[in-house]
Amino acid sequence: MHLTKNEMFAIILVLSITLPTFALIASAKTYTAMPDRETGTVVGASPQLVGLGQEVLINIMTYPAPSGPTYFAQDMVGGLTGGFSNISATITQPDGNKETFMPIDTSLEHAGVIVPGQQQIVGHLQFIYKPKTIGNYSVTASFPGKTYTTDSQYANLNLSVYYKPSASKVPATFTVQEELVLGGILNGYPWTPLPTGYWTNPVFTDNREWASISGAWVQGVGSLAQYISKYNPYSTAPNTPHIMWARQVSSGGLVGGPWQSLPLGGGGGAGNIILDGKIYQADPYNTTNFECVDLRTGQRLWSVPGSVTNAWHIDPWYQTAAQSNEGAITEYLWGTSGTNWIAYNPFNGAVARTLTNAPSDAITIDWADGSDIVWVTQAGGFNTTRPLGYAYLNLIKWNYTKCTVKGLYQQGSNWRDGIMWNVSAILPNGEVSPGDTAQGYSTQNANGAGFRAFPFPGANVVIAKSHNAMQVI
Numbered sequence: 280m281h282l283t284k285n286e287m288f289a290i291i292l293v294l295s296i297t298l299p300t301f302a303l304i305a306s307a308k309t310y311t312a313m314p315d316r317e318t319g320t321v322v323g324a325s326p327q328l329v330g331l332g333q334e335v336l337i338n339i340m341t342y343p344a345p346s347g348p349t350y351f352a353q354d355m356v357g358g359l360t361g362g363f364s365n366i367s368a369t370i371t372q373p374d375g376n377k378e379t380f381m382p383i384d385t386s387l388e389h390a391g392v393i394v395p396g397q398q399q400i401v402g403h404l405q406f407i408y409k410p411k412t413i414g415n416y417s418v419t420a421s422f423p424g425k426t427y428t429t430d431s432q433y434a435n436l437n438l439s440v441y442y443k444p445s446a447s448k449v450p451a452t453f454t455v456q457e458e459l460v461l462g463g464i465l466n467g468y469p470w471t472p473l474p475t476g477y478w479t480n481p482v483f484t485d486n487r488e489w490a491s492i493s494g495a496w497v498q499g500v501g502s503l504a505q506y507i508s509k510y511n512p513y514s515t516a517p518n519t520p521h522i523m524w525a526r527q528v529s530s531g532g533l534v535g536g537p538w539q540s541l542p543l544g545g546g547g548g549a550g551n552i553i554l555d556g557k558i559y560q561a562d563p564y565n566t567t568n569f570e571c572v573d574l575r576t577g578q579r580l581w582s583v584p585g586s587v588t589n590a591w592h593i594d595p596w597y598q599t600a601a602q603s604n605e606g607a608i609t610e611y612l613w614g615t616s617g618t619n620w621i622a623y624n625p626f627n628g629a630v631a632r633t634l635t636n637a638p639s640d641a642i643t644i645d646w647a648d649g650s651d652i653v654w655v656t657q658a659g660g661f662n663t664t665r666p667l668g669y670a671y672l673n674l675i676k677w678n679y680t681k682c683t684v685k686g687l688y689q690q691g692s693n694w695r696d697g698i699m700w701n702v703s704a705i706l707p708n709g710e711v712s713p714g715d716t717a718q719g720y721s722t723q724n725a726n727g728a729g730f731r732a733f734p735f736p737g738a739n740v741v742i743a744k745s746h747n748a749m750q751v752i
Contacts, residue, residue: 330459373414480556524577583628
């Protein structure tokens with residue numbers, strides 16, 4: 280049969296319209312539905328009495344937490360967004376007006392997940408509410424229901440389950456008064472005055488205000504922080520000279536005899552890291568080890584193989600990745616060896632974990648204590664077309680948390696998984712770049728050029744600075 284051009288165009292047009300529709304119908308998937316599950320939702324507010332301008336912490340819990348269609352086919356691959364969603368709160372104000380909205384969970388927000396109404400995978404959502412008027416308030420919450428399938432992990436099972444809607448039966452209440460309320464959750468009351476006499480580590484946890492004077496020395500000798508305060512970024516050293524203890528680690532004084540007035544080498548140096556009333560430093564009696572020494576008595580507590588350059592505090596997960604502010608602070612000692620970064624337990628020096636594939640040509644490593652981010656600069660070689668400069672100079676933004684969890688109860692060990700970005704810090708057109716030196720390339724330049732990264736909080740700008748150049752990255 281012979282078709283005209285118009286007839287052929289009509290057939291092509293029909294196919295272009297019907298084929299996608301056919302594909303959609305063909306890909307439709309059916310599930311075997313498990314029995315619907317009842318849920319319950321409760322809400323709480325704390326404290327129940329606040330002053331005007333103070334904040335109330337509101338918690339919403341929907342239970343049981345989602346666990347997938349069956350016990351053996353849990354489908355919680357959603358990660359931080361695997362919990363119930365579209366949770367709403369209704370706050371009834373003193374004048375009777377109702378404010379209904381989907382709150383943002385503070386822990387998820389801390390982890391960078393800002394989704395209104397999204398609960399954590401344990402079925403929990405918490406947010407802070409700041410009342411604006413005096414009087415009595417009440418809070419209710421509701422969950423609209425949600426269906427889970429086995430698509431992400433067990434797609435061949437084709438199972439689904441519906442978690443039924445629920446709403447809080449008893450409202451949470453709180454009262455706002457004109458005067459401020461003193462309380463630990465509100466402002467840390469009762470407050471503990473700073474000590475005026477001798478004090479020791481560890482500091483009792485109820486002495487919250489003492490945090491301003493009890494910071495550790497985590498950077499190692501010779502770091503930038505050493506030059507911006509008398510002792511460390513958090514406290515100051517005593518103004519009076521004093522000797523706490525002495526320990527002989529080498530020979531000093533006159534040799535005598537034919538050497539006349541020439542002295543022995545002496546030496547000893549200063550402690551590298553001070554943490555929890557203890558010094559961590561290279562072992563002067565065994566150069567392949569590092570040791571732990573009591574800061575007050577000078578007693579050597581232990582010595583183990585390895586070396587350390589920094590101490591680091593991090594805020595690990597409590598139950599989920601979002602809850603990194605709800606557990607205790609964890610501290611590690613860190614040392615580098617070739618392409619390995621090694622974390623040590625500061626209590627006994629045991630190796631806690633090892634990260635492999637780290638750059639062996641790093642010239643500076645800036646550990647921001649209390650942050651997951653580490654700034655690494657790597658450089659090397661002599662540039663023959665750009666005199667007195669490195670052949671390559673890179674700035675790496677590295678995130679420890681990206682190397683933390685690879686799966687349930689498993690830790691990753693590949694250092695490169697933590698790289699957020701890696702950019703060149705060499706300026707174009709032959710300009711002087713950070714790390715370049717008018718003194719010529721040397722080992723001293725490679726190890727001590729003072730190349731540092733200064734990130735601006737809340738901005739996508741980093742200034743890379745050395746003694747002779749500055750660059751915005």
